[in-house]
Amino acid sequence: MQLSVGIDSTWSLRAMIGLKITAIQADLRVFNLSCPTCKSELQSLCATGLVPFLDDGELRIHDSLAITEYLNELSAGGLYPTERGKRALCRSLCAEMHSGFTALRQAMPFTTAAVSQQSTFSPAQAAEIGRVKTLFCCAEGPFYLGDKPTAVDAFYAVLACRLNHYGVRLQGKAGEYQQQLLGWEFLHEALAQLTLAAACPHGHTLA
Structure with a gap:
């Protein structure tokens, strides 16, 4: 393979x-x-x-x-929860990441090179950051759906990294999940x- x-x-x-x-x-x-x-x-x-x-x-x-x-x-x-409801939620969140957050993608092209930190955002960008905060606050921790990583974590770890790279560090419970993803060995x-x-x-x- x-x-x-x-x-x-x-x-x-x-x-x-x-x-x-x-x-x-x-x-x-x-x-x-x-x-x-x-x-x-x-x-x-x-x-x-x-x-x-x-x-x-x-x-x-x-x-x-x-x-x-x-x-x-x-x-x-191995990538989805065994419980049907959580499995459906996992797929829903992955699909949202897969097709959404277009304003953030455009404003913050993914790169590992040095970039300027961002502190001002368009209404569309601010709305998407707000959506990320809402999603990340729902993490059951340490991974999104509990103790084991799933596809949700694979998809959103990259977004957490993108935001951090451009200076967007979430606070509170959302920040805790962002930091968990940023320290995740699989992402590194x-x-x-x-x-x-x-x-x-x-x-x-x-x-």
């Missing part, structure tokens, strides 16, 4: 953390998405030309949410894997 991911790709990080939660072994192939040659190679491997995508023999799966569902099945439910390991692979094999300089 091989997981293809991209440098500074939040979608890739979610799939990488999902692998770590389930302890499923997969080779990692990292693409520099700012390199034309890497993008051409990626296009030849995956019809969408996007990361992440999972190659499991004759089966190829693209999109982080679909990969999460596949990893959950391979691990006999996934970020380190991309950092170590950041050098482009084709000599393209990262912006």
Whole structure:
């Protein structure tokens, strides 16, 4: 099994953390998405030309949410709670992260490079930060749905990291969950894997 991911790709990080939660072994192939040659190679491997995508023999799966569902099945439910209501909530929150928070994505492009700290926000950005606070306040702790990490934590750890990188540090119960995610070893390991692979094999300089 091989997981293809991209440098500074939040979608890739979610799939990488999902692998770590389930302890499923997969080779990692990292693409520099700012390199034309890497993008051409990626296009030849995956019809969408996007990361992440999972190659499991004759089966190829693209999109982080679909990969999460596949990893959950391979691990006999390792990414979702066993209780039906919590399982539905977990899927709902992952879908919200997957398709939402567009104002924050645009204002705070994900990167591990140094960025300017943000203290003023548009109404749309402020509303999304408010939604994050509401969601994070509901964490049952130490992970969102209790003692074990689930797909929710894989998806929202990257958002917690993005906000922190731009200087948005939540307070109170929401801040406690944000800090829990920021200290999570699986997030650190996934970020380190991309950092170590950041050098482009084709000599393209990262912006």
